[in-house]
Amino acid sequence: MKTIWVLHRTSTKLGDKLESCTKNLRRHQMAAMGNERHLAAGSTEPPPPKQDVLRVYSMKFCPFAQRLKLVLAAKAVKHETVNIDLTKKPQWFLEKNPRGLVPAIEINGDVIYESDITSEYIDEVHPGRKIVTADPLKRAKELMLMGDHGKTVGGFYGAILAQDDEKRAAAFTKMAAGLDVLDKFLSNSSTPFVCGEQPGFTDYMMWPHLERIHIFIKPALTNFKNVQAYIAKMEKDEAVQACRLPDELHKVFAEGYKTKNIDYDIGDVVEYNF
Amino acid sequence: MAGMGNERHLETGSIEPPPPGKDVVRVYGMKFCPYVQRLKLVLAAKGVKHETININLVRKPEWYFTKNPKGLVPTLEINGIYIYESDITSAYIDAVYPGRKLMTEDPLKKAKEQMLLGDHAKTIAFYKYACSSDPEVRKQGSETAKLGLGALEKFLKQAKTAFVCGDQPGFTDYMMWPHIERLGVFLPDLIPTFELVKKYFDDMGLDSAVKACRFSNELLIEFFNFEESFRAGEKRRLYDCGEVVEYSFPTAK
Numbered sequence: 151m152k153t154i155w156v157l158h159r160t161s162t163k164l165g166d167k168l169e170s171c172t173k174n175l176r177r178h179q180m181a182a183m184g185n186e187r188h189l190a191a192g193s194t195e196p197p198p199p200k201q202d203v204l205r206v207y208s209m210k211f212c213p214f215a216q217r218l219k220l221v222l223a224a225k226a227v228k229h230e231t232v233n234i235d236l237t238k239k240p241q242w243f244l245e246k247n248p249r250g251l252v253p254a255i256e257i258n259g260d261v262i263y264e265s266d267i268t269s270e271y272i273d274e275v276h277p278g279r280k281i282v283t284a285d286p287l288k289r290a291k292e293l294m295l296m297g298d299h300g301k302t303v304g305g306f307y308g309a310i311l312a313q314d315d316e317k318r319a320a321a322f323t324k325m326a327a328g329l330d331v332l333d334k335f336l337s338n339s340s341t342p343f344v345c346g347e348q349p350g351f352t353d354y355m356m357w358p359h360l361e362r363i364h365i366f367i368k369p370a371l372t373n374f375k376n377v378q379a380y381i382a383k384m385e386k387d388e389a390v391q392a393c394r395l396p397d398e399l400h401k402v403f404a405e406g407y408k409t410k411n412i413d414y415d416i417g418d419v420v421e422y423n424f
Numbered sequence: 425m426a427g428m429g430n431e432r433h434l435e436t437g438s439i440e441p442p443p444p445g446k447d448v449v450r451v452y453g454m455k456f457c458p459y460v461q462r463l464k465l466v467l468a469a470k471g472v473k474h475e476t477i478n479i480n481l482v483r484k485p486e487w488y489f490t491k492n493p494k495g496l497v498p499t500l501e502i503n504g505i506y507i508y509e510s511d512i513t514s515a516y517i518d519a520v521y522p523g524r525k526l527m528t529e530d531p532l533k534k535a536k537e538q539m540l541l542g543d544h545a546k547t548i549a550f551y552k553y554a555c556s557s558d559p560e561v562r563k564q565g566s567e568t569a570k571l572g573l574g575a576l577e578k579f580l581k582q583a584k585t586a587f588v589c590g591d592q593p594g595f596t597d598y599m600m601w602p603h604i605e606r607l608g609v610f611l612p613d614l615i616p617t618f619e620l621v622k623k624y625f626d627d628m629g630l631d632s633a634v635k636a637c638r639f640s641n642e643l644l645i646e647f648f649n650f651e652e653s654f655r656a657g658e659k660r661r662l663y664d665c666g667e668v669v670e671y672s673f674p675t676a677k
Binding site for chain 2: 249260262263264267268270271274275286287289290291293294297
């Protein structure tokens with residue numbers, strides 16, 4: 151479902167940086183995260199999606215929303231995006247989704263939330279390559295790996311938000327513990343990706359935070375050669391590329407995130423047709 | 425009640441048990457652990473024969489960390505493979521062993537159940553608060569549990585089925601049961617305030633897997649009170665209360 155491009159604005163300051171960062175990536179390839187304006191409290195509630203249309207409530211820079219976006223891209227699932235200002239959530243969004251989190255999907259009146267729940271649902275309901283591993287033992291091993299990935303995620307946030315060296319060091323240690331498990335998993339694996347010969351569900355669930363570690367705290371990966379090689383392989387994946395935003399844009403967003411002064415609508419901004 | 429396993433809880437300094445026989449399902453557990461109970465319910469519902477080794481969780485055997493680096497229960501050991509986490513082990517058993525599939529197949533229903541499990545975390549939270557000696561904290565636990573039960577009430581009202589998973593208890597029912605059961609014991613006035621949850625509580629009590637894994641309220645309270653003394657700083661727990669079964673292999677040095 152394509153959003154009608156009523157207005158297409160690129161911030162002048164970032165325009166040049168965008169061009170230079172993305173010379174190998176065409177604009178439409180990056181659109182997968184959704185450049186739609188982030189709706190805030192006081193905004194008009196969008197009309198419900200039409201029959202059988204999949205709507206994704208998202209935030210352009212959200213790594214959890216990116217998990218779902220990766221699965222949607224990998225399975226080429228058409229959908230429309232409504233982006234949400236997470237610091238000033240619209241009341242209408244909280245009524246649809248009491249948890250108020252993204253990602254959430256809305257289809258034929260049903261609302262589903264949580265990155266893993268929505269991603270798994272999409273995989274089951276849409277045709278094409280099955281992203282979720284079928285073999286029960288492999289799946290169990292991947293789920294245990296996801297548990298350890300929680301340390302990588304927690305450590306990452308701790309590291310970028312830490313106000314003092316001690317907290318930062320503790321966060322790095324936590325992140326290293328998670329990365330170490332992944333590194334060992336990969337070294338014991340006979341396949342290039344966690345899920346097998348191609349990236350699968352668990353690869354896509356882990357990717358957004360690994361991507362950000364690579365952008366923001368690359369030194370954290372120094373001791374983990376298998377993880378570095380894995381990241382290089384993941385970067386070539388089509389779905390990964392489709393959901394990629396320029397590093398420069400991520401950095402601008404992260405600064406806002408750290409200083410609690412977030413501007414969601416940076417880079418390309420697309421308006422809604424409602 | 426044998427479903428939870430009355431085996432003695434092995435502690436620091438104990439001899440490592442020999443590995444299980446070929447294709448034998450071994451569960452490392454703790455008799456009163458609600459997370460272990462999730463797996464035990466699934467094993468009972470599917471009629472999966474297994475052996476149990478219970479672990480003293482405040483004085484863990486050194487050898488246990490080689491099976492599960494986090495030292496938590498439950499852990500499954502089958503043919504040299506170790507799987508842990510209550511939901512992961514339970515899903516694995518359901519997928520691999522024959523008999524009724526406990527996991528909901530319909531993707532939308534399953535998604536709704538998974539979201540309910542997220543809300544169920546509030547019901548689980550009571551367990552932490554209820555152990556506190558501070559009445560304010562305990563009250564907070566009760567309030568949080570009400571939110572969890574409220575979510576379940578709403579779900580049952582919309583689903584219009586006897587159980588979360590349908591006409592019979594399924595995966596999500598068994599994942600939720602252990603903490604709901606304990607809520608019924610320790611905050612008995614709470615569940616009856618929710619009409620559908622009360623009926624659900626009674627109906628689950630009739631399920632054969634639930635019955636196989638259930639202890640008397642008295643035994644649960646006996647164990648729980650020992651937790652109180654643990655929190656008071658005694659750092660001992662009476663895991664081996666009620667019936668105790670010894671192993672067929674040597675455990676003490």
